[in-house]
Amino acid sequence: xxxxxxxxxxxxxxxxxxxxxxxxxxxxxxxxxxxxxxxxxxxxxxxxxxxxxxxxxxxxxxxxxxxxxxxxxxxxxxxxxxxxxxxxxxxxxxxxxxxxxxxxxxxxxxxxxxxxxxxxxxxxxxxxxxxxxxxxxxxxxxxxxxxxxxxxxxxxxxxxxxxxxxxxxxxxxxxxxxxxxxxxxxxxxxxxxxxxxxxxxxxxxxxxxxxxxxxxxxxxxxxxxxxxxxxx
Amino acid sequence: xxxxxxxxxxxxxxxxxxxxxxxxxxxxxxxxxxxxxxxxxxxxxxxxxxxxxxxxxxxxxxxxxxxxxxxxxxxxxxxxxxxxxxxxxxxxxxxxxxxxxxxxxxxxxxxxxxxxxxxxxxxxxxxxxxxxxxxxxxxxxxxxxxxxxxxxxxxxxxxxxxxxxxxxxxxxxxxxxxxxxxxxxxxxxxxxxxxxxxxxxxxxxxxxxxxxxxxxxxxxxxxxxxxxxxxx
Numbered sequence: 001x002x003x004x005x006x007x008x009x010x011x012x013x014x015x016x017x018x019x020x021x022x023x024x025x026x027x028x029x030x031x032x033x034x035x036x037x038x039x040x041x042x043x044x045x046x047x048x049x050x051x052x053x054x055x056x057x058x059x060x061x062x063x064x065x066x067x068x069x070x071x072x073x074x075x076x077x078x079x080x081x082x083x084x085x086x087x088x089x090x091x092x093x094x095x096x097x098x099x100x101x102x103x104x105x106x107x108x109x110x111x112x113x114x115x116x117x118x119x120x121x122x123x124x125x126x127x128x129x130x131x132x133x134x135x136x137x138x139x140x141x142x143x144x145x146x147x148x149x150x151x152x153x154x155x156x157x158x159x160x161x162x163x164x165x166x167x168x169x170x171x172x173x174x175x176x177x178x179x180x181x182x183x184x185x186x187x188x189x190x191x192x193x194x195x196x197x198x199x200x201x202x203x204x205x206x207x208x209x210x211x212x213x214x215x216x217x218x219x220x221x222x223x224x225x226x227x228x229x230x231x232x
Numbered sequence: 233x234x235x236x237x238x239x240x241x242x243x244x245x246x247x248x249x250x251x252x253x254x255x256x257x258x259x260x261x262x263x264x265x266x267x268x269x270x271x272x273x274x275x276x277x278x279x280x281x282x283x284x285x286x287x288x289x290x291x292x293x294x295x296x297x298x299x300x301x302x303x304x305x306x307x308x309x310x311x312x313x314x315x316x317x318x319x320x321x322x323x324x325x326x327x328x329x330x331x332x333x334x335x336x337x338x339x340x341x342x343x344x345x346x347x348x349x350x351x352x353x354x355x356x357x358x359x360x361x362x363x364x365x366x367x368x369x370x371x372x373x374x375x376x377x378x379x380x381x382x383x384x385x386x387x388x389x390x391x392x393x394x395x396x397x398x399x400x401x402x403x404x405x406x407x408x409x410x411x412x413x414x415x416x417x418x419x420x421x422x423x424x425x426x427x428x429x430x431x432x433x434x435x436x437x438x439x440x441x442x443x444x445x446x447x448x449x450x451x452x453x454x455x456x457x458x459x460x461x462x463x464x
Contacts, residue, residue: 013256013267020249020274030400035245035276039302042252044267070271070306168262 003037005225006076006099008067010042011049011083012167015198015218017042019082022222027229036229039074041067049085053129061089068097078102080225082198084126084217088133102224104217105139108194111220112145115213117192121146122215123185125178126196127163128155136196148190154181159200166199174203179210186212235269237457238308238331240299242274243281243315244399247430247450249274251314254454268461271306273299281317285361293321300329310334312457314430316358316449320365334456336449337371340426343452344377347445349424353378354447355417357410358428359395360387368428380422386413391432398431406435411442418444 005023009016020040029035046064051057064086071079079101081087087104094101112122122145124136131137137147150159158177165174178200182193192213195201201216237255241248252272261267278296283289296318303311311333313319319336326333344354354377356368363369369379382391390409397406410432414425424445427433433448 010264010267010269012264013270014253017249017252017256020252020272021246024245024249025401027401031396032242032244032276032278032280032399035242037242037277038245038272038274040252040270040272040274041306042270042272044264045269046264048264073305074273074302164263167264169257169259 003077003229004075005036005038005229006071006074006079007038007040008064008071008079008081009040009083010044011046011086012199013042013044014166014169014171014202016040016082018202019080019198019218019222022219023225026219026222027226036226039071039076041070043067049083049088050127050129053085053088054132060086061092064089064093065096068093072097072099078225078228080221082218082221084135084196084198085130087135088129100228102221102228104221105135107220107224108196108215108217109140109143110224111215112192112194115192115215117213119144120191121148121189123148123182123188123190123193124196125150125159125181125185125193125200128160130196131155136194148185148188150181150185154184162203163197163199166202171202172206174199175207178203179207182210182214235309235461236307237268237270237461238303238306238311239270239272240296240303240311240313241272241315242276243278243318244431245274245276246398246401246403246434248272248314250434251312251430251450251454254451255457258451258454259458268458271303271308273302275299281315281320282359282361285317285320286364292318293324296321296325297328300325304329304331310457310460312453314450314453316367316428316430317362319367320361332460334453334460336453337367339452339456340368340428340447340449341372341375342456343447344424344426347424347447349445351376352423353380353421355380355414355420355422355425356428357382357391357413357417357425357432360392362428363387368426380417380420382413382417386416394435395429395431398434403434404438406431407439410435411439414442414446
């Protein structure tokens with residue numbers, strides 16, 4: 001086990017810590033030395049991705065590239081980014097490094113397939129920027145799924161505040177608004193719901209399990225990273 | 233917020249991921265940008281610390297120093313090590329770097345004081361090596377506490393296997409043996425129990441809360457790191 005996984009995190013920091021936990025728990029291992037070596041670059045100072053994309057806020061790309069340089073210098077062999085919205089800058093990041101950058105949308109599409117959801121409408125929850133950039137709509141529609149997204153009022157009243165609650169460490173309070181929107185997507189016909197912002201699975205895990213398939217983008221990225229680490 | 237915390241982890245990887253989670257949850261913050269920048273060097277390949285100290289296994293110091301060099305190169309301003317047994321090499325690590333290395337035993341002693349346990353016998357659970365090196369006995373007795381440690385049969389039958397279960401991702405199964413030893417220490421007169429191996433709090437958190445004060449060395453180190461990050 002000599003490949004080191006680079007994790008560009010801090011967006012948010014709770015989500016990237018949770019990613020490290022899930023990476024460990026999903027790795028078959030009997031003792032420390034069988035786990036995957038990793039370096040987590042947790043820089044919560046990266047300018048807000050949603051504000052940059054939708055509100056003319058500061059460009060996060062320079063901070064993202066600083067993190068990638070740090071992970072390269074640490075000897076990492078691939079990069080995982082447990083922040084969906086940051087994948088709006090995926091092409092620029094991948095162009096700036098020779099290391100493979102795992103793509104969270106592809107990983108989540110693989111997760112949907114793993115859950116046995118091979119067709120039909122898929123509900124997608126994410127930040128307003130992730131939805132506006134159509135990261136999931138493009139990624140999933142290429143593979144034959146059709147996407148349903150929350151209504152504008154649900155984004156404003158539940159999804160965006162739910163994500164902010166997790167970033168403010170108020171995880172338990174995030175369950176109700178996030179779960180309500182997931183249920184509403186299923187009521188509109190979704191066969192499964194993609195938790196396409198890494199804060200959302202934390203909120204959803206804080207209450208009763210939802211009675212339909214959910215594709216958790218944190219677990220999906222962790223599985224993709226384990227597959228990379230275990231490949232020759 | 234420009235100080236970067238270096239975390240020398242992977243010993244075990246679940247404990248260091250949990251440390252990152254607790255560091256985040258214990259930090260007062262409303263949004264990503266108010267959290268503490270950190271780099272986690274999670275190297276589970278570090279040779280087993282207990283085997284090195286008690287059984288003539290490979291010396292972990294070179295791997296520990298490689299991690300410290302990596303954290304220095306990443307621009308970190310202090311180092312936290314969420315592994316109690318690794319503190320058996322504390323003096324050699326601190327001598328090898330100009331960065332302050334936070335000491336987990338001092339942090340845990342501060343945690344006992346914070347819990348209001350200012351005197352009396354304290355139960356200490358840890359790896360066989362941590363107890364044999366007297367890391368807590370020395371650290372706590374200097375500050376006026378008296379330490380009780382598990383019997384040899386409890387170490388062999390419950391504490392050591394409980395720690396191994398957490399390292400093998402079998403966290404829920406670790407509760408019963410670890411909680412039983414904690415209760416036994418209190419039955420012998422301990423006023424509080426120190427969870428002096430970073431796997432132990434994970435096992436203890438997997439079941440009902442214990443009805444006496446426990447000083448969690450992960451939370452203690454996280455609080456020390458937050459104090460460092462927030463100081464001028």
